[in-house]
Amino acid sequence: MTGGLTMWAARALSRALRAYCTSAPCPRPSQLPRVSIRDALVSQNPRGENMKVQGWVRSVRSQKEVLFLHINDGSSLEHLQIVADPSLDSCLWQTFPFKYKERYPLQYIRQYPHLRCRTNALASILRVRSEATDAIHSFFKANGYLHIHTPVITSNDCEGAGELFQVEPSSKVKKQGKNFFGVPAFLTVSAQLHLEVMSGAFTQVFTFGPTFRAENSQSRRHLAEFYMVEAEMSFVESLQDIMQVMETLFKSTTEAVLSNCPEDVELLHKFIAPGQKDKLEQMLKNKFLIISYTEAVEILKKASQNFTFTPKWGVDLQTEHEKYLVEYCGNIPVFVINYPFDLKPFYMRDNEDEPQHTVAAVDLLVPGVGELFGGSLREERFHLLQQRLARLGLTDTYQWYLDLRRFGSVPHGGFGMGFERYLQCILGVHNIKDVIPFPRFSHSCLL
Amino acid sequence: MTGGLTMWAARALSRALRAYCTSAPCPRPSQLPRVSIRDALVSQNPRGENMKVQGWVRSVRSQKEVLFLHINDGSSLEHLQIVADPSLDSCLWQTFPFKYKERYPLQYIRQYPHLRCRTNALASILRVRSEATDAIHSFFKANGYLHIHTPVITSNDCEGAGELFQVEPSSKVKKQGKNFFGVPAFLTVSAQLHLEVMSGAFTQVFTFGPTFRAENSQSRRHLAEFYMVEAEMSFVESLQDIMQVMETLFKSTTEAVLSNCPEDVELLHKFIAPGQKDKLEQMLKNKFLIISYTEAVEILKKASQNFTFTPKWGVDLQTEHEKYLVEYCGNIPVFVINYPFDLKPFYMRDNEDEPQHTVAAVDLLVPGVGELFGGSLREERFHLLQQRLARLGLTDTYQWYLDLRRFGSVPHGGFGMGFERYLQCILGVHNIKDVIPFPRFSHSCLL
Numbered sequence: 103m104t105g106g107l108t109m110w111a112a113r114a115l116s117r118a119l120r121a122y123c124t125s126a127p128c129p130r131p132s133q134l135p136r137v138s139i140r141d142a143l144v145s146q147n148p149r150g151e152n153m154k155v156q157g158w159v160r161s162v163r164s165q166k167e168v169l170f171l172h173i174n175d176g177s178s179l180e181h182l183q184i185v186a187d188p189s190l191d192s193c194l195w196q197t198f199p200f201k202y203k204e205r206y207p208l209q210y211i212r213q214y215p216h217l218r219c220r221t222n223a224l225a226s227i228l229r230v231r232s233e234a235t236d237a238i239h240s241f242f243k244a245n246g247y248l249h250i251h252t253p254v255i256t257s258n259d260c261e262g263a264g265e266l267f268q269v270e271p272s273s274k275v276k277k278q279g280k281n282f283f284g285v286p287a288f289l290t291v292s293a294q295l296h297l298e299v300m301s302g303a304f305t306q307v308f309t310f311g312p313t314f315r316a317e318n319s320q321s322r323r324h325l326a327e328f329y330m331v332e333a334e335m336s337f338v339e340s341l342q343d344i345m346q347v348m349e350t351l352f353k354s355t356t357e358a359v360l361s362n363c364p365e366d367v368e369l370l371h372k373f374i375a376p377g378q379k380d381k382l383e384q385m386l387k388n389k390f391l392i393i394s395y396t397e398a399v400e401i402l403k404k405a406s407q408n409f410t411f412t413p414k415w416g417v418d419l420q421t422e423h424e425k426y427l428v429e430y431c432g433n434i435p436v437f438v439i440n441y442p443f444d445l446k447p448f449y450m451r452d453n454e455d456e457p458q459h460t461v462a463a464v465d466l467l468v469p470g471v472g473e474l475f476g477g478s479l480r481e482e483r484f485h486l487l488q489q490r491l492a493r494l495g496l497t498d499t500y501q502w503y504l505d506l507r508r509f510g511s512v513p514h515g516g517f518g519m520g521f522e523r524y525l526q527c528i529l530g531v532h533n534i535k536d537v538i539p540f541p542r543f544s545h546s547c548l549l
Numbered sequence: 550m551t552g553g554l555t556m557w558a559a560r561a562l563s564r565a566l567r568a569y570c571t572s573a574p575c576p577r578p579s580q581l582p583r584v585s586i587r588d589a590l591v592s593q594n595p596r597g598e599n600m601k602v603q604g605w606v607r608s609v610r611s612q613k614e615v616l617f618l619h620i621n622d623g624s625s626l627e628h629l630q631i632v633a634d635p636s637l638d639s640c641l642w643q644t645f646p647f648k649y650k651e652r653y654p655l656q657y658i659r660q661y662p663h664l665r666c667r668t669n670a671l672a673s674i675l676r677v678r679s680e681a682t683d684a685i686h687s688f689f690k691a692n693g694y695l696h697i698h699t700p701v702i703t704s705n706d707c708e709g710a711g712e713l714f715q716v717e718p719s720s721k722v723k724k725q726g727k728n729f730f731g732v733p734a735f736l737t738v739s740a741q742l743h744l745e746v747m748s749g750a751f752t753q754v755f756t757f758g759p760t761f762r763a764e765n766s767q768s769r770r771h772l773a774e775f776y777m778v779e780a781e782m783s784f785v786e787s788l789q790d791i792m793q794v795m796e797t798l799f800k801s802t803t804e805a806v807l808s809n810c811p812e813d814v815e816l817l818h819k820f821i822a823p824g825q826k827d828k829l830e831q832m833l834k835n836k837f838l839i840i841s842y843t844e845a846v847e848i849l850k851k852a853s854q855n856f857t858f859t860p861k862w863g864v865d866l867q868t869e870h871e872k873y874l875v876e877y878c879g880n881i882p883v884f885v886i887n888y889p890f891d892l893k894p895f896y897m898r899d900n901e902d903e904p905q906h907t908v909a910a911v912d913l914l915v916p917g918v919g920e921l922f923g924g925s926l927r928e929e930r931f932h933l934l935q936q937r938l939a940r941l942g943l944t945d946t947y948q949w950y951l952d953l954r955r956f957g958s959v960p961h962g963g964f965g966m967g968f969e970r971y972l973q974c975i976l977g978v979h980n981i982k983d984v985i986p987f988p989r990f991s992h993s994c995l996l
């Protein structure tokens with residue numbers, strides 16, 4: 103039996119279960135309120151009262167005198183079984199790409215971006231994603247953070263990074279040689295500088311929105327369009343305070359997901375990522391570790407493993423290094439702090455230390471994913487910031503940013519978390535393309 | 550006294566009020582937890598215990614033996630008054646553009662996108678914006694809607710509208726003649742079609758994200774980047790049900806804002822939009838009205854007013870018409886339903902009516918702003934949709950959309966609300982550029 107058949111059955115069922123409603127404008131709504139299948143499944147209904155549910159038929163099992171229908175409305179993984187009259191089983195056959203009870207690899211499902219949310223696996227992932235989104239908003243709200251919609255289009259080409267998307271009106275409306283905004287405009291790669299503007303008036307701010315990289319990558323950890331949770335906190339003087347917020351955000355969001363979507367998480371842990379359940383429990387019950395970048399390089403140098411990139415102080419950590427460090431730490435998330443001054447962007451706070459010169463930066467590395475969070479204290483001292491911008495030839499571009507320090511500068515810092523990587527980390531989903539509703543990457547922008 | 554001075558005072562004060570903390574990596578956090586000024590102001594503190602607040606000095610009043618400082622940390626409109634030692638008053642003078650106690654027009658403030666959040670008016674607007682954002686998420690969560698992150702970049706040029714932004718890697722990484730995504734890619738103008746994909750698996754879905762138009766407009770009601778709240782509901786067969794959700798969303802969000810940010814709303818109603826308070830009360834206490842497009846045209850034809858555009862059945866309503874209709878309805882929001890078939894996009898549900906041929910579309914018009922919501926029932930009938938796409942030559946492009954009807958089609962519909970227009974409507978802010986943190990419009994993309 104194909105899923106197509108079951109999909110058509112929904113229409114028939116829906117017609118059968120409800121009084122017919124005219125399609126003319128503004129008819130009276132039907133009288134019985136709809137109950138979600140999630141609620142219907144837990145309701146006791148001791149008096150055996152009539153109940154109205156609406157959903158899609160996921161399977162039909164025909165017996166001599168009755169039909170057994172499994173109905174799903176997206177509110178839960180579990181279906182509601184309906185015993186129906188066999189006359190309902192007159193559905194059309196269609197070529198629906200997913201057969202009921204067959205388990206498809208996520209890679210196969212990915213070929214059908216408009217239908218894949220109708221599979222159990224994707225539906226569970228999307229329910230978890232929605233729950234995590236809500237938990238993140240609630241976390242910040244409960245802790246007094248102001249939500250800020252930072253811009254997607256920006257004239258700021260952030261740190262001169264190369265991997266930017268540029269934005270112009272489409273050819274139909276474009277005027278040759280003139281920029282729509284008067285200046286070149288790009289899609290944001292980070293909301294940090296905009297959040298810093300806001301953190302000059304509000305003590306704690308956050309944003310949760312789309313972020314972009316024009317990277318020509320097909321990696322399982324990269325997308326051209328992905329979501330970032332970013333926060334900025336004024337009056338923060340130590341990385342410790344920032345790491346505390348990161349760890350609490352990770353743990354409280356995950357606890358919320360586990361307690362509100364247990365069946366969905368279980369399905370994924372069982373069929374997509376066996377062993378993930380234990381790994382996640384380890385992450386939740388242990389305090390995250392902290393090592394310095396300098397210590398990390400020492401650990402890597404002493405490793406018996408041969409790396410493709412030889413570890414060396416002053417050079418970026420590679421994916422293979424991150425992986426080793428997390429395993430070395432017993433698969434507990436680990437904060438790596440105080441990176442070389444020369445590796446990091448101008449806005450990070452100078453530790454003014456010796457013998458090695460570092461900035462107050464932090465990355466959180468997690469099992470299976472690698473870098474999940476990045477953060478830093480920001481350079482709030484006007485003269486130090488001014489010197490660094492001058493050395494980089496950026497003084498004119500960042501006058502506005504210097505103004506933030508010219509007037510009422512206070513110690514502050516913040517972080518960003520890749521939301522899709524977070525979902526990969528807790529669910530054990532291997533490919534980032536499977537935890538976002540509509541993945542965009544090089545050579546692919548379906549729908 | 551300039552604001553610049555007061556801003557510098559914050560640094561001095563903050564130094565004075567706290568034990569000195571080293572800037573070295575990971576010092577011990579200071580012992581007393583910070584209290585927000587919002588909480589400090591309502592705390593009774595009967596035992597007169599020490600309390601730690603951190604914020605920016607908004608004004609300094611010097612007396613013979615003491616200094617009076619007004620401190621603000623963004624958590625509320627109200628300041629905390631601190632009585633301090635006069636030795637603190639050794640601040641630097643700076644050219645901060647806003648003087649304390651002076652009231653500037655929003656247009657003047659807009660020139661300083663990086664500093665304007667430090668004014669009372671903008672800070673109040675941004676607190677209301679954050680509260681409204683939260684209330685909207687809560688509304689949908691409480692009503693069982695799944696949150697979906699619909700894509701910003703899309704290959705779908707929605708209804709062939711001309712005002713699209715196109716996206717390509719910036720010149721630094723661009724390869725001549727090749728699209729990064731393999732196809733032309735645009736910034737989304739609506740999440741509707743993507744939400745319809747999801748509403749084939751989940752009964753109720755919503756999104757709240759950035760939306761784009763490359764319109765060459767400097768109007769007080771248009772931005773190139775703005776936020777839309779969009780919802781899609783399966784098993785909905787009447788516009789009445791959709792209007793009910795719109796009205797409840799508007800009223801419950803507004804009630805939440807009024808009850809959580811009363812001082813902020815009062816400031817704006819008092820100084821920015823006198824008379825707005827009464828108007829808003831009228832909107833909240835009355836049931837929204839419903840008229841058909843046909844009735845609307847009749848009302849306009851009978852109007853004594855001379856319109857620039859003569860009202861005529863089959864032609865779009867103009868801003869002047871919307872304004873008249875809302876006033877005619879006593880400044881109560883009014884739903885206009887059942888628009889001419891030929892005016893509306895292919896996905897709206899055919900009413901199959903006579904003598905005039907209409908679709909089940911609805912716009913909500915509100916005082917001061919005009920169109921705030923737009924929605925419709927969608928054409929769920931495969932053969933009708935197929936015919937319309939064929940007539941428009943869009944069959945190949947929308948095969949995936951036809952698939953949504955080929956498999957398990959059910960009656961459904963939804964709506965979108967312009968979030969900035971919503972804020973304009975409840976606060977009475979005239980220009981849309983003043984209700985978004987970083988406005989983007991033609992010739993302007995600051996920061």
